[in-house]
Amino acid sequence: MRLILLGAPGAGKGTQAEVISKELAIPAISTGNVLREAIRNKTPIGLEAKRFMDNGQLVPDDVVIGIVEERVGRDDCRNGYILDGVPRTIAQAEALERFGVAIDNVVSIEIEDSVIECRMSGRRVCDRCGASYHITENPPKTEGVCDACGGELVVRADDKPETVRERLAVFHRLTEPLKAFYEARGKLLVIDGNRPIQVVHEEILAALGKSV
Numbered sequence: 001m002r003l004i005l006l007g008a009p010g011a012g013k014g015t016q017a018e019v020i021s022k023e024l025a026i027p028a029i030s031t032g033n034v035l036r037e038a039i040r041n042k043t044p045i046g047l048e049a050k051r052f053m054d055n056g057q058l059v060p061d062d063v064v065i066g067i068v069e070e071r072v073g074r075d076d077c078r079n080g081y082i083l084d085g086v087p088r089t090i091a092q093a094e095a096l097e098r099f100g101v102a103i104d105n106v107v108s109i110e111i112e113d114s115v116i117e118c119r120m121s122g123r124r125v126c127d128r129c130g131a132s133y134h135i136t137e138n139p140p141k142t143e144g145v146c147d148a149c150g151g152e153l154v155v156r157a158d159d160k161p162e163t164v165r166e167r168l169a170v171f172h173r174l175t176e177p178l179k180a181f182y183e184a185r186g187k188l189l190v191i192d193g194n195r196p197i198q199v200v201h202e203e204i205l206a207a208l209g210k211s212v
Contacts, residue, residue, distance in 0.1 A: 001026060001080040001208065002072075002102050004087070006178055007109035009158075009167045010120040011193050012200065014132045016109065017084040019201050024210065027076050031064065031085035033130060034071045045070060065095040072101055080104075089174050093181055106182040107204055111193035113168050120164050124153035138197060 001024055005013040017028035038046030039053075045066045049059045064086065072081050083103075087093040096103070122135040124144075128151025133140050140146060144153050158167060182188040189207045193200055 002104045003080070003082045003208075004103055004106040004182075005082060005084050005109065006106055006175070006182075007193065008111060008113070008116055008171045008175075009164065010116040010123065011109040011111045012119075012197065013084050013109060015134075015138055015197060016107075016201060016204060017082045018131075019197075020082055020204065023201075023205065024080065026080035026082060028082040028084055029068070029071055029077075030130070031068065031083075034067055035059070035064065038067045038070070043067075043070065061089070061092050061095050065092060065099050065101070068096070069099045069101050087178060090177055090181055093178055103182075103187060105189055105208060106178075106187045107189050107191055107207070108179050109191050109193040109200065113165075115194055116168065117161060117164050120159045121161065123156070123159050125156050126151040127154050128152070 003020070005017055007013045014030070017030075020026075021028040035046075035049060039050045040046070045063060049063050049067065052059045052063070068083065068086055071077070087096055119134065119137065122137070124133045124135065124140075125131070126133075126146035126149065129146060129149045131146050131148045131151075132138075133146075133153060140153060145151075146153060157163065179188060179190075189204075191200060191203055191207065
């Protein structure tokens with residue numbers, strides 16, 4: 001099962017990626033984490049990405065997709081994977097196809113902008129491992145502490161209301177067109193994300209032909 005999770009910032013992609021990963025025993029691959037790992041490990045493509053970043057430039061799509069291709073080629077991805085954070089644009093989706101990164105289904109988590117703004121004001125992220133929580137919807141066992149690694153949970157700067165509205169505008173302009181791109185390929189599954197996490201999770205699995 002090779003999946004892409006689509007959705008606006010705050011739609012719950014990271015949370016759903018974690019639970020689907022456990023349910024299906026396939027890795028959830030966050031583009032940001034993979035990029036940082038490639039740079040840390042000094043892989044050839046990681047060093048190329050670092051060169052752009054050190055010069056204050058955006059990492060080109062082909063380099064980002066090359067790092068993703070490198071990651072999905074590992075043994076733990078043999079039975080599938082979940083991509084979270086890529087593709088963000090039609091150009092990246094075309095690059096995935098060009099690099100031969102196979103995709104079976106694309107799950108689009110649909111949620112209203114007003115709900116997202118409310119949700120993101122309560123989001124907390126681990127400053128060590130990047131795990132995501134919410135103070136009411138998905139709280140940690142201990143307030144302010146990551147369940148996974150014990151790191152401190154913080155409010156990200158891009159979760160501020162004015163920043164959230166700008167990020168949503170960018171999503172609607174650049175990323176939302178991916179729905180039509182993948183629908184034309186018969187791979188799009190649309191899920192109503194305006195509901196509790198567990199309900200959304202169960203519906204995603206049902207749409208993929210899996211049971212909880």
